[in-house]
Amino acid sequence: METIFHTLQEMQMRIAERGFLPFFENDIPSYSISEFTPKEQWFSDSQDGPWEWKGPAIIEGDFAYGKFFQNKAGFVTMEWFPDFVNYRRSRYAISKQEQIVLDTIKEHESLLSKEIKKICGYLKPRTPRTANPMERMMMEETKKIVKQPKSDKEGYETVITKLQMSTQVVTADFEYNYDKQGKRYGWGVARYCTPEDFFGRERLTIDRTPEDSYNLMFRHLQKIIPSAKEESIRKLLG
Numbered sequence: 432m433e434t435i436f437h438t439l440q441e442m443q444m445r446i447a448e449r450g451f452l453p454f455f456e457n458d459i460p461s462y463s464i465s466e467f468t469p470k471e472q473w474f475s476d477s478q479d480g481p482w483e484w485k486g487p488a489i490i491e492g493d494f495a496y497g498k499f500f501q502n503k504a505g506f507v508t509m510e511w512f513p514d515f516v517n518y519r520r521s522r523y524a525i526s527k528q529e530q531i532v533l534d535t536i537k538e539h540e541s542l543l544s545k546e547i548k549k550i551c552g553y554l555k556p557r558t559p560r561t562a563n564p565m566e567r568m569m570m571e572e573t574k575k576i577v578k579q580p581k582s583d584k585e586g587y588e589t590v591i592t593k594l595q596m597s598t599q600v601v602t603a604d605f606e607y608n609y610d611k612q613g614k615r616y617g618w619g620v621a622r623y624c625t626p627e628d629f630f631g632r633e634r635l636t637i638d639r640t641p642e643d644s645y646n647l648m649f650r651h652l653q654k655i656i657p658s659a660k661e662e663s664i665r666k667l668l669g
Contacts (some may be wrong), residue, residue, distance in 0.1 A: 432613065435467040435468075436467055436468060437468070437469065437472065438528045439484040439487055439488065442464065442467075442468075442481065442484055442488060443488055443492045445467065445492075446488070446494055446506045446508060447477040447492070447493075447494075447508055448655075448657050449655055450507065450508050450510060450511040450651060450652075450655070451471050451500075451505070451506075451507050451508075451511060451652065452505055452506050453500040453503060453504070453505035453516075453667070454485075454500075454503065454505045454506070455480070455503045455504065455505075457500055457501060457503065457663075457666075457668065458501070458660075458663040458666050459656060459659045459660075459663045459664070459667060460658075462565040462574070462656060462659070463505075465479050465481070468480060468481050480658075481610060482586075483496075485602075485605060485619075486604050486619065488506065488603060489602060489603065489604055490542065492506075492508075493508060494506045494507065494508055494509065495507045495509065495512045495515075495598075495626060495629075495630070496602045496603050497595035497598075497600065497601045498591075498592050498596060499515070499519075499595060499596065499598070499669075500667055500669075501666060501667070501669075502592050502596060504602075504665065506572060509630065509634065511527060511638045511648060511651070512598075512626070512630075512635070512647075513634065513635050513636070514637060514639065514644035514647055514648055515598060515644070515648065516598040516626060516635055517637055517639060517640075517641050517644040518581075518641045518644040518648070518668070518669075519596070519597055519598040520597060520598055520599070520641075520647045520668060521556055521639075521641035522597075522669065523593070523596065523597035525593075525594075525597065525599065526585060526590075526593075528585045528590055529585070529593055529594055529599075531545060531551060532551055532590050532591065532594065533594055533599050533600065533625075535547060535550055535551055536600060536623055536624060536625060537625055537628075540551060540624060540628050541622050541623065541624035541628065542622065542623055542624075543606060543620050543621070543622050543623075544591070544620055544621045544622075544623065545620060547587070547591070547623065548587055551587075552582050552661065553586075553587040553654040558622040560574075591623070596669065599625065599626075600623050600624070600625060600626075601623070601624065601625070601626050601629055602621050603623060603629055604621075604622045605619030605621055605622070605623045606619060606620050607619050607620075609652060645668065648668055649664060649665075649668060652664045652667065652668070664668070
């Protein structure tokens, strides 16, 4: 398989050319960023790669990024994102818990993943620390005996994934921790917002039915990936 890009600029160019580009492998063979870059550029200490390029691509490119493709991440250009939103929002119903999270993000305009968890009550209360070994042992034994009631509440990852799949929420950036020398370390924490806040409501407005939007996207993908099976394209579009 041909390696298509080695730099952020090359990745951005390929996203712009295709309109839709999943980050990870999917039902369409050889059609993802993970397959288009050399393995040595993933999680390297000596050079940045696709994992580090995500944030700059969101900020510099005219792209939407989120878990759009079969619950996995990917990019959609703003040429196609209004049709993508038009179609996807016609297909997804939002649960009560998803609406709470969505309203919270709207209220604050953007929030880090850890902030959403804290505000919406997804963080588990921490067990008080005690220096007494006997107390610690008793607390652990109590946990084993007392069964916690099951909650009907959707888990955070389920909620935030569904909100992205329904295009109600996009990733605005990734924020990192830095050491005293100014060197970035650890995993980037996603910052979420609505497409309306990120791109502007007027850029998402189109005068087409969801079915027309779907047909346009389907024909586009058939044209740029002629080897793809129709069923695989349908799965990608959701």
